[in-house]
Amino acid sequence: MSGRLRRPLPCCAYLPPSPPKFCSCTACFQCPLLHCLVPDGRCPDCTVTHSGDGPLSLTLMSTTTDWLRGLGEPELIGLLRARPDLAVPAPTDLASLARRLDTPPSVWRAMENLNQFEVQILTALVVLGAPTKPVTPAQVAAFLGRSAAKKQITLALVELEKLALARGSTYKYVPASVAEALGPYPGGLGPETSLDFASVATKLTSVPERGLAILERLAQGPPVGSVGAGAAIGPIVRDLINIDLLISRGSGSVELxxxxxxxxxxxSPLGAIVAAPVRPDPATVGQDPVDGTAAGQSLELLRQLHRTLDLLAAQPPAVLKAGGLGIRESKKLAKELGADESQVSLYLEVLAAGGLITGAPALVNRGLKVWAATSTADEWLASPDEQAWSAIVQVWLDLRRDPARAGKRDINDKILGILTPELTWLRGPADRRWVLAPLAALPSGSGWTPEQLGQVLAWEAPLRGADRRDRVVSTVLGQATTMGIVAFNSLSSAGRALLEGSENVASTLAKSLPVPLETFLVQADLTVIAPGRLTSILALRLAAAAEVESAGSATVYRVTPASIRRALDTGLSRGELHQLFDHHSSTPIPQALTYLIDDVARRHGVLRTGHSEAYLRCDDTVMVDQAIAHMASVGIVLRKLAPTVAITRTSLDELIVELRKAGLAPAAEDEFGAILTKPATVTRAKPPLVTHQRWREPATPNDEQLAALVARMRFAESSNLVSVQSPTEALAELRAAATARGSVWIEYVNTEGATSRRLIEPLAISGGTISAFDRLSKQMRTFAVHRIVGIQDAGPADEA
Structure with missing residues (x-):
């Protein structure tokens, strides 16, 4: 055989300019690594066995099923542990596992958590042709250049092998499904052609500078572009196509x-190689300032949530027909809360997810559905601050919705409303933990800016799109700050306890909260200053008798006639109001406040209502006429029995609500005419049936369970059970059995992933389900076709 080196095939173009080492064993006429023609000689690295002279016949890559059969029990258990989705539902045999292993959803789940270096290694394998021919680690190292150490490449390949994304020992290959998951342009590189490095360099010598700029721009990726008709660069692009430096795809589109x-x-064919994790220098503030600031924000969050519940109780907004809250109502809430609409969306979403508000029939118009507080809200409002905060932040962490999308437009250019079904975010719990986990790994009191955190996550999961990743980081950090979990871009101590799943979240926050006060300052202008955090009971009583003007480390209230009337409506007497301010004020009570309480209390309850269904009476006939006129305007009919008495079929509670809305001050009385001074009952909706559920990682089978599963799959390989993975195949088998009126054995997976073997007689198939007679239980059953993972024809003995 001649020792002259023949022209190599295009695959050699992947090698760097330095001369490659060809296999030159006497029996080989082709390079077993690169499939290139080689000279005679003996290659000391050749391990391929030949029979006679002539070209080498490389062994074809095994199928996924054959590859799985060649793995030992430890390797199979390791694969199922690394990719737990493969075991649910339990595959019946290795053929079923093979089909599931290469499905796009399973492949993507395995790939999306690869770090940047592992993705670059996988991309290098694909670019080097691993989906169709074996590739060695040495080729990968040569392709990536000196920036990647061989040891690091070896470790990355081991991780890829554990996930079955790269297979083989000496020679590596990549399944086609993995190459497809990387997209049509792996690493931003275009399709493979018959060009080689030498011919490319020769052709480029005749390309003008403007043409080189076009090629260089496309080389950075993506390798596709388009040129419009009559464009100035059109002639240059045509010249590049004519010399094969660009590929025409029609309609002005080209590929590099x-x-x-x-x-x-x-x-640097794949850009800078970063094998080590990206860890920018964090800013250190100190844990005490972080905890103090986060605790203050926690109190502000609770204040805003309390205020939101009060506003919903006073004027419940309507539920839209498509679900959610109207734009006008959301803007009104934002104005009254002094917050932006994204914060209002966050408040309402966590309240709804926690079962504190729900859609319920309106009090007056039962045919109208409104957003109202539930009875669960009263329990939450009465709980200590730290416990209330712990409950609400756990709801946020596990929230499967995206409040930040409210107010934005969907793909149909429709504005997404608050609480609408379109805000569903199933990955929300996992993504929030994914964003906050790097902050939890930093020392206490240290943090990264959103840009630095984006860099860290970009290395840890580069296959998650940059736009989506940046949006998720911005959204999660912003909401975590609003919730009091993060301050100064650092996790608070309570936030760390929350991420760890600790039961001590409330007690951890309590250590950072200021000591609650029992006193406040009353000033001559009828303002009340709470210089710190008040006890929960005192805060509720003061909020009932005064309006909040500003909140922060010190809260400013203002006492008004409306606020005093509201306190009287809730059942507080004049004496109790005087006692509230006399007992808790550190300053003398101004005379103006005493006069205000006495004046409002004297006029309160002049108008009386009672049960008829309801009646109304008052010694002032003018006020009776005024009340009748106001009620008629809202659809409540009052009939006069006397100049001072009127009755209605409307319930007492509804009548009082509407009279108070009209600016009147009614008081309820009992059957003896005594004023009911007990606290008025606040109407609450029933809690929703489905409330907050803690998010947990799917349970991972232990080694004993995985070993049993591997044993069952090995055993199934020797049986005649026909494995059925797709619903189409299952339907074909079942239809044949139904037509023949025969029985079949099926392997059926229940909702918990457990597999059982049943003998059934198919009768009717419709809508993805099959009605069949279960011969073992002697009853009719309905089975979901997608849960049938194996079918076997029943024998004569089974039929009997």
């Missing part, structure tokens, strides 16, 4: 050949 892109990228 892979070999040209590699030429321009030089020694």
């Amino acid at each position: 050949p892979r070999e040209v892109g590699l030429h321009f990228r030089g020694k």
Whole structure:
């Protein structure tokens, strides 16, 4: 055989400019690594066994099923542990596992958590042709250049092998499904052509500077572009197509050949190789300032949530027909809360997810559905601050909705409303933990800016799109700050306890909260200053008798006639109001406040209502006429029995609500005419049936369970059970059995992933389900076709 080196095939173009080492064993006429023609000689690294002279016949890559059969029990258990989705529902045999292993959803789940270096290794394998031919680790190292150490490459390949994304020992290959998951342009490189490095370099010598700029721009990726008719660069692009430096795809679209892109990228075909995790220098503030600031924000969050519940109780907004809250109502809430609409969306979403508000029939118009507080809200409002905060932040962490999307437009250019079904975010719990986990790994009191955190996450999961990743980081950090979990871009101590799943979240926050006060300052202008955090009972009583003007480390209230009337409506007497301010004020009570309480209390309850269904009476006939007129305007009919008495079929509670809305001050009385001074009952909706559920990682089977599963799959390999993975195949088998009126054995997976074997007689198939007679239980059953993972024809003995 001649020792003259023949022209190599295009696959050699992937090698760097330095001369490659060809296999030159006497029996081989092709390179077993690169499939290139080689000279005679003996290659000391050749381990392929040949029979006679002539070209080498490389062994074809095994199928996924054959590859799984070649794995030992430890390797199979390791695969199922690394990719737990493969075990649910339990596959019946290795053929079922093989089909599931290469499905796009399973492949993507395995790939989305690869770090940047592992993705670059996987991309190098694909670019080097691993989906169709074996590739060695040495080729990967040569392709990536000196920036990647061989040891690091070896470790990355081991991780890829554990996930079954790269297979083989000496020679690596990649399944086609993995290459497809990387997209049509792996690493931003175009399709492979017949060009080689030498011909590319020769052709580029005749390209003008403007043409080189076009090629260099496409080489950075993506390798596709388009040129409009009559564009100035049109002639240059046509010339590049004519000399094969660009590929025409019609309609002005072009692609850059892979070999040209590699030429321009030089020694960094996949960009900078970063094998070590990205860890920017964090800013250190100190844990005490972080905890103090976060605790203050926690109190502000609770104040806003309390205020939101009060506003919903006073004027419940209507539920839209499509669900959610109207834009006008959301803007009104934002104005009254002094918050932006994104914060209002966050408040309402966590309240709804926690079962504190729900859609319920309106009090007056039962045909109208409104957003109202539930009876669960009263329990939450009465709980200590730290416990209330712990409950609400756990709801946020596990929230499967995205409040930040409210107010934005969907793909149909429709504005998404607050609490609408379109705000569903199933990955929300996992994504929030994914964003906050790097902050939890930092020392206490240290943090990263959103940009730095984005860099960290970009290395840890580069396959998550940059736009989506940045939006998730911005959203989660912003909401975590609003919730009092993060301050100064650092996790608070209570936030760390929350992420760890600790039961001590409330007690951890309590250590950072200021000591609650029992006193406040009353000033001559009828303002009340709470210089710190009040006890929960005192805060509720003061909020009932005064309006909040400003909140913060010190809260400013103002006492008004309306606030005093509201306190009297809730059942507080004049004496109790005087006692509230006399007992808790550190300053003398101004005379103006005493006069105000006495004046409002004297006029309160002049108008009386009672049960008829309801009646109304008052010694002032003018006020009776005024009340009748106001009620008629809202659809409540009052009939006069006397100049001072009127009755109605409307319930007493509804009548009082509407009279108070009209600016009147009614008081309820009992059957003896005594004023009911007990606290008025606040109407609450029933809690929703489905409330907050803690998010947990799916349970991972232990080694004993995985070993049993592997044993069952090995045993199934020797049986005649026909594995059925797709619903189409299952339907075909079942229809044949139904037509023949025969029985079949099926492997059926229940909702918990457990597999059982049943003997059934199929009768009717419709809508993805099958009605069949279960011969073992002697009853009719309905089975979901997608849960049938194996079918076997029943024998004569089974039929009997």
